[in-house]
Structure formats: structure tokens, C-alpha cells
Amino acid sequence: xALEKELETFQRELPNLLANPDYHEKYALVFxxxxxxxxxxxxxxxxxxxxxFNVKPFLVKLITEHEKPRYVSRNVIKWQ
Amino acid sequence: MAIxxxxxxxxxxxxxxxxxxxxxxxxxxxxxxxxxxxxVQVKALLDTGxxxxxxxxxxxxxxxLTPIGKMYISTPSTDPSALHDADTFDVSVTFxxxxxxxxxxxxxxxxxxxxxxxVETAQALIGRDILNRCVFNYNGQTRQFALVLNGxxxxx
Numbered sequence: 001x002a003l004e005k006e007l008e009t010f011q012r013e014l015p016n017l018l019a020n021p022d023y024h025e026k027y028a029l030v031f032x033x034x035x036x037x038x039x040x041x042x043x044x045x046x047x048x049x050x051x052x053f054n055v056k057p058f059l060v061k062l063i064t065e066h067e068k069p070r071y072v073s074r075n076v077i078k079w080q
Numbered sequence: 081m082a083i084x085x086x087x088x089x090x091x092x093x094x095x096x097x098x099x100x101x102x103x104x105x106x107x108x109x110x111x112x113x114x115x116x117x118x119x120v121q122v123k124a125l126l127d128t129g130x131x132x133x134x135x136x137x138x139x140x141x142x143x144x145l146t147p148i149g150k151m152y153i154s155t156p157s158t159d160p161s162a163l164h165d166a167d168t169f170d171v172s173v174t175f176x177x178x179x180x181x182x183x184x185x186x187x188x189x190x191x192x193x194x195x196x197x198x199v200e201t202a203q204a205l206i207g208r209d210i211l212n213r214c215v216f217n218y219n220g221q222t223r224q225f226a227l228v229l230n231g232x233x234x235x236x
Contacts, residue, residue, distance in 0.1 A: 002147045002167055043104065043186055046148065046170055050108035057146050069152040069163045070131045074194025074205055076155050079137070079147050079167040 002079045006030040006059035017063045030059040038063065082180035084227045093126040093218060093225040094202045098174040099139050103185035105170060117143045119174065122204045126216060126227065130207035133173070134192035139204070145169050149188055166190050173210060175229055182229040184210060 010028060013035050017023045027045035029036045031053055039045035042060055049058040086095055100119035101109065109116050120139045132151075140146075147167035154163055168188040175182045187209050195203050215228040
């Protein structure tokens with residue numbers, strides 16, 4: 001599964017990230033087993049990810065207590 | 081500003097867009113002297129019922145992309161009590177109308193296999209991640225739709 005390790009890292013670190021109110025509704029940049037930083041917008045986190053990791057895979061994810069689901073009207077599949 | 085008008089077909093409001101790497105990724109590729117993949121032309125269904133856009137896996141593969149995000153998602157085949165994580169990507173979308181071009185530098189679409197090429201020409205969804213930047217007029221009586229995009233209006 002793509003970004004499996006990064007997602008595990010994010011889930012593991014989420015309580016620590018949420019412990020800081022300044023991080024709420026901001027975006028974490030995750031590479032491997034490390035959260036590399038937090039940025040105010042998704043685009044800034046992505047720009048940082050490309051700067052740091054170039055073409056290597058990284059994860060950008062919203063830091064939030066309750067992630068709201070997205071709704072798509074056609075079938076969505078996992079990346080393979 | 082670009083105004084795209086087109087007939088409403090049996091599939092709905094469908095138009096052609098170009099899907100490319102995001103502006104951030106393009107800057108990185110150019111800085112590294114890597115080739116920038118050629119944007120992919122896609123017929124997309126304008127869908128106010130979808131929060132996000134979705135493209136087929138072949139588009140992301142052509143752009144040499146791998147996922148950069150994960151989000152909880154609900155689809156027609158999802159049990160509402162068991163939402164699942166879905167992969168998202170970082171791409172740009174370009175709309176063209178005559179000699180006007182509007183580039184949306186970065187959206188976070190999903191991968192869909194929900195289009196049947198034997199019965200429909202649409203291959204992708206344009207969701208509210210893009211439509212929220214536009215004025216979308218759907219006139220069922222005249223069977224015409226219009227999409228007004230202003231490149232200077234950021235997503236609120």
C-alpha cells in the first residue's frame with residue numbers, strides 16, 4: 001500500500017501533534033518514520049516536501065481531531 | 081477569465097481538461113533538470129455531488145506520480161459506518177476556452193475506476209474542489225451549461 005509507513009508514522013504522532021493547539025488544522029509533512037514539519041497550508045507543505053525529498057514519496061496530511069470524510073460519486077480505488 | 085459553454089449531453093456537463101503535474105512539482109522537476117511529463121487530455125464530468133475530483137490511474141501513471149495524501153472517503157460502494165482511507169495525488173488542471181487558459185495549480189484528486197468506456201465518453205470527475213472556484217450554470221431547459229473561471233480567484 002502506498003505511503004503505508006508514512007500513514008503509520010502520522011497516526012503514531014497524531015496525539016503529540018494535537019497536543020499543540022498551534023498545529024490544529026495545519027498540515028504535517030511525513031517522510032518515512034518522521035514528521036518533518038508542520039505548515040499552515042497544504043500547498044506550503046507540498047512545496048517543502050518537493051524541496052526536501054524531490055521525487056521520493058512523502059505524505060502531507062491535515063492535523064485534525066476528527067477528519068471529515070470526502071464524498072465522491074464514482075468508485076474510488078487504492079493506488080497499485 | 082474564461083467562459084466555457086457547451087451542450088449538456090446524456091452524460092451531463094462534460095468538458096475536456098488537461099491534467100498535469102502540479103506547479104510545485106514542476107518547479108522541482110525543472111530545478112533538478114528532470115523532464116516534465118506532458119499533460120494528459122481528459123474528458124471530465126462536472127459533478128457538484130463530489131467534494132473532490134477523481135481521475136483514472138492511467139492519468140497519474142502518465143504523469144509519473146505516486147500518492148502524496150490519504151483521506152477518508154465515502155463512495156456509492158462504501159458502508160457509511162466503515163469509511164476507508166483513499167490515496168490522493170497532487171496535480172494541476174488546465175481549462176481552455178478559445179485563446180483563454182486557466183490553470184489551477186494544485187488539487188488533490190482520487191483514483192477512480194468508475195467510468196465505463198463502452199457506454200460513456202467521460203473518464204473523470206471534476207468535483208467541488210474545482211467548482212468552488214467557478215460559476216457553474218446548468219440550464220436543463222436549453223441543454224447548455226456554462227463554466228466561468230477566473231484565474232485570479234483563489235479557493236476561499
